[in-house]
Amino acid sequence: MSLTGTPFFLTSVTLLIVAFVLPFALWGRIAGPPLLRGLARLLMLLFAQVTAITVVFVMVNNANNLYDTWDDLLGTGSHVEAARDLGPDGMGGQQIRNEPKQLQRFRPADDPQVGPGVQMTDLRGRISGVAGEVYVWLPPQYNDPAYRNKKFPVVELLPGYPGSAKSWMGSLRVAEQLQPLMQRGQIRPVILVAPRTNLLPGADTGCVNLPGKVNADSWLTVDVRKMIIDNFRAGDKPDSWALAGYSAGAHCATKLALSHPDRYRAAVSLSGYNDPALERDSLAGKDPKLRIESNPMHILKSANAMGRPPRTALYVTGAAGDGYQAGLGLRQLARFPTTVDVQQISGAGGHTTAVWKQQVPQVFQWLGTQLRAEPQRPSAQHGS
Template sequence: MSLTGTPFLLTSVALLIVAIVLPLALWSRVGGPRLMRGLARLVMLLFAQITAVTLVFVLVNNANNLYGTWDDLLGTGSHVEAARDLGPDGMGGKQIKDVPKQLQTFRPADDPVVGSGVRMTDLKGRISGVNGEVYIWLPPQYDDPAYRDRKFPVVELLPGYPGSSKSWLGSLKAGEQLRPLMRSGQIKPFILVAPRTNILNGADTGCVNIPGKANADSWLTVDVRRMVIDNFRAGDTPDSWALAGYSAGAHCATKLALAHPDRYRAAVALSGYNDPAIEPDSLAGKDPRLRVESNPLHILKSANAAGKPPRTALYVSGASGDGYQAGIGLRQLAQQPTTVTVRLLSGTGGHTTEVWKNQVPEVFRWLGQRLTA
């Protein structure tokens, strides 16, 4: 039974009803010695507590897509086959143009929460050594004969931690919100790509390559990116690619876009941060060297010092103390051609999916002005 499916939700509701009715019906009818009666009543109370907590968890998880599968929740899944040292460019001595095409088989998404028309595939990362599901949402123009010779810009969607690859299409309703806006021409058509980012049990990779643990950077910026280009009419230049994330995913989007201006032109960061150590489970934040090197402020400062400020456009939004200051710090360092747009959120409801959901149309309008096919 799927963790996020309707059957599990209905089962949880049914068990809670039983847990409430059971003591009401049997409390005074429990027989036997006094000790046994007490134990039986205690078991009924515990059962009621457990089912109530379970239902609350299911409702919160379904609303926020924190855990996509039982393996994610229980920490029993494995998504890393190898984590060799791939060097500073994350390619292990190879060139992207020399990597053979990786044609995939796609199937309808396994959870209706992501909306209609979404397809998915199980990708084995040939460079990163990471395996995971990738969801693909195609714009309404993709199958229009008038666009048959057109390539489309692409946005990789990154959740927070913990977070499911379904979150942008599920909790944030990105596809559902964007489809009518793209169809009417109010927003440029994009291909949306939602890859797995939760690849290690009980740990946030910080979207970095860590030899011996996981090559999360190469998974997102090489394997997933190349797979999309190989299988869809997707643009293959940096001007056609962007990243968007919230919370821990916002940190990743900013960090990856600044570190790889040869792969991405823009990034959207919603309620994010610069210092990876802000996330207690971040492996990058626990490593003194990686904590510095994966901080977007350090990446930008180093590029500026080398006389190579990246041609990267950043959109950073957040409340005071929840992402806004991170954007201000980046804007203060930005040198042309780097640009940083910062938006202060106030009275929006905190660090929640509802806040990020409401920003989807705005950030995609902004992306439409920066990306080309």
């Protein structure tokens, strides 16, 4: 039975009801010696406690999309098939333009919580060696004849840790919120892409490439990106691509955008951080070299020192002590053409999906000022 969804939730609730009814029905009817009666009653109480905890966990998990599968929860599954050394550019000596198209079959999303119109595919990354699901939502204008010659901007959505690829679509209701705003012309249409980021059991990859372990950076910035361009009318220039993340995903979004200005124009950070060691399960945070190299402030300092500040726009929001100071540090380092817009959130309700859900409209209004649609070349052929 799936960890998420209605069947497991209803099963948990049913067991909880049974667990609470049993003591009332059987407490005084248990026969046998006192020790046996006491043990039976203790087991009934433990059963009630376990089922109550299970129901609470299922409700929290379904509301926040923390774990997708039993493997994710139990730390028994890996989505890494290979992790060779891909070098500083994350390409392993390959040229993306020379790679053949990776056409995929898409199906409706397997969880109704993500809302209508969301489709998914199982992608095997040719460069990264990562295999995982990718969710895609197309804006209402995508099939409008008036837009048939347009290639759409794309926003990659990254969850926190632990976190599910469905979290933005499910907990944050991003597509549900954006569809009417796009239909009314209040927000520019974009393709939303939510790839799996939970790749290794019990570890946050920090969205880095770590030879022998995982190539999470290349999975997100090369394989997923190319697959979307190959299958949809999606722009292939940096001005058409952005990342948005919350918590650990916010750190990833900022790091990846600053590291790859040739692939992304902008990034949104909601309650993020700069030092990867602030996430105790981060592989980057546990590696002294990677801890420095994957810190967005270090990336920005290094680019400035070389006289090549990235053409990257960052939008950083957070409360005091929860992302705001991280944004101020980046803004202080920003040199043209890097821009950092920092917004402080006061009394927003903590480090929760409810807080980030409220920010969705303003985030995508800002992204609309940064991203550009591209004309469709007559010779180009894309999928659905």
